[in-house]
Amino acid sequence: MNIGFIGLGIMGSGMANNLLKSGFNMYVFNRTREKAKELEDNGAKFCSTPKELAEKSDLIFMMLTDVRACRAVSEDKDGFLESLSKGKVVVNFSTVHPNYSLELREMVKEKEAMFLESPVLGSKIPAQKGELVILSAGDKEAFEICTDAFEKISKKAMYLGDVPKASYVKVVNNEAFATSLTAYLEGLAFAKKIGLDPEMVFNILNSGALSNPYFEFKVKKVLNDDFETHFSFENMKKDLGYALSVADEFKCYCPTLAAVNEIFKKGLNKHAKEDMSAVYKIFDE
Template structure:
């Protein structure tokens, strides 16, 4: 077990269970969140609470950050009482947020300019895998730091990949989530068409599960779609953000993404209809009605 001290910034659907898993394995953890009330359950579990991101970094040798989007990730690093104010040689920063590669590079350069080490490590997985310690880490940046934090990654996840220079982790995560978002859009269209064709959605799920298209996502989300109840495991607003960032990456690289662009429009409609905080399977609410 590492004797180092760890910080955790950002305590939402993903960050809180990740930090709890570190605490459960006996690691020393200091936490901070913009909404300080979200620290309460972790403090009860044994964490220390910092009053700012800077104080959290100051108290920790390695700080993890799970933040909502590029704007939040940048604000926590560059803003008042932010990460950079406390970053010095000997400290390390591991950003597990989903951001674009430009944001990852900007943050990484700022951390290393202050003498710190930086690793981007966005995760594939949602609320359930975060709680179960079954996330997949997509890492890039300082390979020595990656090797050092293997015990912590193993507590929070089932597999980690080192992909090379900073930016590769962000790009891999966007490709993964773009594929997942597009698949969910097609799945919800299939569920809607089955229902309107007079077919049982439950039977469609069974047929899909028996063939080459069988996958855990359809099996997991199918019942939610049938009930039209979408408790958030991966909020739709974050799924749409990832689709948007992936489409921007495609545009930057000259790669057409017509299927994903169409799926993104459905997520935009669902978010506009008030489903942004629901699970991303709530895109069903957009595809089962005319735009």
């Protein structure tokens, strides 16, 4: 089976590499070709356009930053929709607005192809280790076709039903994660400003009800002044915007979400390319 992978950034590079190591025949596309060099060196074939990639692939996988990037590789000149045909499968791993997933599904259907929205839980290291969690919604047949590939890049893949259920779950996940981690880091900055040792406070919090392996990973890096990007500040701000939009659409009262969105908005210009945990710096200024 030929797999085409579009988007070789922090997440996509690890995912594509795991598929390649598992023996799939891989075609790749990235706006910046240098990011494909390691994959090419290991046997992947670089395509000059998404259109070419879709011509040669049975499964077209995307892992991109946002809706704009997805539109560029699908709808623009030489986008993959130009060569998409009956029986092919499009899987969008990107975190996008749920309404865009509905729109993309219809464009794919017009080509008599199948579509899955499949946002993932996990960031850089789980992507590299093949330990993501995949949330899929869309064509059930497509999910079954992709099962073998999904097993190579995830520890669990779940089929949730119709589009955009997977996008809704991802929005809820990122809202809950961003608000809770922001509160945790605010607490550590608060502790520091009143004269407590943040590491000591963290060790106490981590021994009780607030123990959380991902918080532990993030906080240890913060305490070491390490803000290497695993999930960028600007991408979390984008996802908080999606969550607010969905909340407004369904008339949900989400004051914590709104407050955390404002905090990320405040730090966006200064911390955009850093890890999302750089929200700590806003409280520590």
